[in-house]
Amino acid sequence: MKPVQNPSGAPELRFPEGFGWGAATSAYQIEGAANEDGRGPSVWDVFSHRPGRVREGATGDVAADHYHRLTGDLDLMRDLGLRSYRFSIAWPRVLPTGRGTVNAKGLDFYSRLADGLLERGIAPVVTLFHWDTPQALQELGGWENRDCAKWFADYAHTMFTALGDRVPTWLTLNEPKTVVDVGYTAGTHAPGKQDRQLANVVGHHLLLGHGLAVQAFRGTAGKGRIGAALSLSPTYPADDSAAARLQATRADAEENRRWLDPLLLGRYPADWLATQPADAPLRAAIKDGDAAVIGARNDLLGVNYYGTTHVTGTGSRVMLHPTSQATWQEIDPNGLFDLLTRIKRDYGDLPLTITENGMATTNPMQDQDRVTFLRDHLAAAHRAIQAGVRLESYHLWSLMDNFEWAEGYTQRWGIVHVDFATQKRTHKASADWYRTVIARNGV
Ligand code: FCB
Numbered sequence: 001m002k003p004v005q006n007p008s009g010a011p012e013l014r015f016p017e018g019f020g021w022g023a024a025t026s027a028y029q030i031e032g033a034a035n036e037d038g039r040g041p042s043v044w045d046v047f048s049h050r051p052g053r054v055r056e057g058a059t060g061d062v063a064a065d066h067y068h069r070l071t072g073d074l075d076l077m078r079d080l081g082l083r084s085y086r087f088s089i090a091w092p093r094v095l096p097t098g099r100g101t102v103n104a105k106g107l108d109f110y111s112r113l114a115d116g117l118l119e120r121g122i123a124p125v126v127t128l129f130h131w132d133t134p135q136a137l138q139e140l141g142g143w144e145n146r147d148c149a150k151w152f153a154d155y156a157h158t159m160f161t162a163l164g165d166r167v168p169t170w171l172t173l174n175e176p177k178t179v180v181d182v183g184y185t186a187g188t189h190a191p192g193k194q195d196r197q198l199a200n201v202v203g204h205h206l207l208l209g210h211g212l213a214v215q216a217f218r219g220t221a222g223k224g225r226i227g228a229a230l231s232l233s234p235t236y237p238a239d240d241s242a243a244a245r246l247q248a249t250r251a252d253a254e255e256n257r258r259w260l261d262p263l264l265l266g267r268y269p270a271d272w273l274a275t276q277p278a279d280a281p282l283r284a285a286i287k288d289g290d291a292a293v294i295g296a297r298n299d300l301l302g303v304n305y306y307g308t309t310h311v312t313g314t315g316s317r318v319m320l321h322p323t324s325q326a327t328w329q330e331i332d333p334n335g336l337f338d339l340l341t342r343i344k345r346d347y348g349d350l351p352l353t354i355t356e357n358g359m360a361t362t363n364p365m366q367d368q369d370r371v372t373f374l375r376d377h378l379a380a381a382h383r384a385i386q387a388g389v390r391l392e393s394y395h396l397w398s399l400m401d402n403f404e405w406a407e408g409y410t411q412r413w414g415i416v417h418v419d420f421a422t423q424k425r426t427h428k429a430s431a432d433w434y435r436t437v438i439a440r441n442g443v
Contacts (some may be wrong), residue, residue: 013443020123020393021438022084023077023415024356026130026174028060030404031090033067037105040096043142044405044407047190058408064400065423070113076425077399078120081438085122086355087113087394088130089175089381091155098134099151114166124167125353127229127393128156128213130174131183131190136358138191140406143179143202143209146285153212160220168224171302171355172213175231176206177259188406200282207262207351211293218296229302229355230259234335234342235309238320243313251311252277264347266295298341300392301343302355308335324373325360325411333376340384340391352391354381358397360404360411370415370430378443396434400425 028044049060054313066073077085091098093106107319110126117124129152133142142148156172182189184199205416210228218228235251239243253272268286276282307330310320321332340352359373374396401414409420415431419425437443 012440012442013379014440015382016301017386017439017441020084020353021434021441022082022086022123022125022393022395023080023398023399024086024395024397025402026068026088026127027090027093028063028130028132029398029404030064030066030400031093032060032062032065034059034061036067037093037109038096038103039090039106040092040098040103041254042090042092043135043190044132046135046432047192050192051212053188053192055408055410058403058410058442060403062420063403064418064420069423070109070116072425073400074113074116074122076115080415080431080435081155082127083438084169084393084395085117085282085399085441086125086127086171088127088132088326091129091152092132092134092348094157094158095134097136099137099154101419102158103189107158108157110163111419113422114163114400123169124163125169125171125355125393126159126163126167127171127174127355128152129161129172129209131179131212133191142191143205144198146205148207149205149212150207151345152209153216156213157216157220160217164220164224169300169353170217170224170226171229172210172399173206173227174229174355175304176203176210176228177231177255179203179206183190185335190213197281200276200280203258204285207259207294208290210263211290211296214298225299225351227264227298227300227302227350230256230263231304231306231356232256232260232339232343233305233307233309234338235311238312238318244311247311247313247315250315251309251317255309259346260281260343262291264295264296264301264350265296266291298350300353301347301349302353302376303339303343304397305336305339305354306357308338308361325362326407329359331373333373333380336377336380337384337387337427340389341387344389349390351392353393355395356390356397357394358413360413362410362412365417365426367427367428367430368416370428371433372413374430374434374437375441375443378437 013099180199180203237248257269398413400416401412401418404411417426
């Protein structure tokens with residue numbers, strides 16, 4: 001961990017031996033093959049095919065065609081030197097209607113993916129739910145329906161049984177906050193609803209699904225570890241006023257504690273719950289015993305970090321740092337240090353993995369801005385490790401350009417460029433830079 005000199009004389013920050021240098025993707029964003037080998041539709045297939053929902057009418061029908069290019073993509077990961085790869089399983093590829101009979105071909109794809117990673121010395125990190133709820137379940141209410149938590153745990157159990165011998169790290173949910181805030185409140189993600197009260201019920205059922213999946217995991221022989229991947233954003237007052245400090249505390253409850261507390265402390269934060277009206281459907285959705293299920297022990301926590309949040313005394317968000325092409329992103333590497341050390345301080349000494357971190361840039365190949373972004377965030381992560389945080393691995397978002405949800409293909413987040421007309425993969429400057437980082441085990 002001590003700084004050493006690299007050949008150019010600049011200090012190098014060395015990471016602990018065995019640090020998990022990784023990259024992340026998700027199924028709907030890269031796989032394509034939406035109607036092949038028995039895959040059923042998800043809410044994202046339906047949503048993206050609705051006119052006007054995704055920029056330029058884009059869909060994930062083909063995406064980066066990863067389903068057909070598995071071997072080449074695995075070799076790409078090996079050539080970068082990745083030690084860890086975070087991918088998600090498309091629930092409706094394995095269970096076309098969300099439950100019932102397993103689609104053997106779908107399962108086989110993930111089995112080959114896991115094997116291919118292990119053959120190349122790359123540890124699989126599997127996300128079970130990265131937003132692609134099977135459409136057949138959505139027609140029964142999806143996550144609005146409490147039963148969805150149970151359906152999810154059954155699906156999770158199928159995956160633990162199938163891949164538990166090969167997967168060391170499982171993540172139940174990716175960013176439940178985004179499902180609630182964007183899918184059910186703003187309505188700009190699938191399933192495109194705009195109902196804040198219903199959104200909070202969905203959030204509770206997602207948490208319950210996480211808890212039931214953890215329970216299912218403990219009941220299997222799987223030797224791995226399990227947790228969730230949360231999108232977290234440290235919140236700060238935009239000025240010194242008492243009003244801004246109060247608003248920052250409120251924003252922290254909404255952004256962070258309403259997810260962290262139930263998962264890691266087994267209860268919703270009292271100040272957040274107090275903001276829910278007495279007749280809020282959420283209150284009826286919370287049943288006796290849920291808190292214990294949701295708060296059952298996790299082995300690790302996945303942290304998706306994109307930036308900080310600053311709020312004024314009236315509670316509005318202001319950007320005090322530069323943004324990326326993704327205008328919601330306030331780029332502030334120091335926030336990562338604050339976040340990681342805060343988790344340790346408030347939630348205990350849980351092993352952490354950064355499950356996503358990255359930026360969109362319009363720079364197609366010479367993405368020096370991304371290199372700077374990654375370097376600064378890795379330096380902040382290194383500082384957190386020095387401060388005693390048990391950070392085990394880092395997965396940049398993303399391995400390759402992909403379908404960026406409502407933005408379609410207009411935002412590129414990859415370190416590997418994808419020409420969507422030919423599906424040719426080409427290293428950007430950031431990919432070559434990252435390969436060197438991994439080889440030296442430091443920045
Ligand atoms: C995160 C998502 C991921 C990707 C990045 C840019 O919120 O988890 O799928 O879209 O943002």
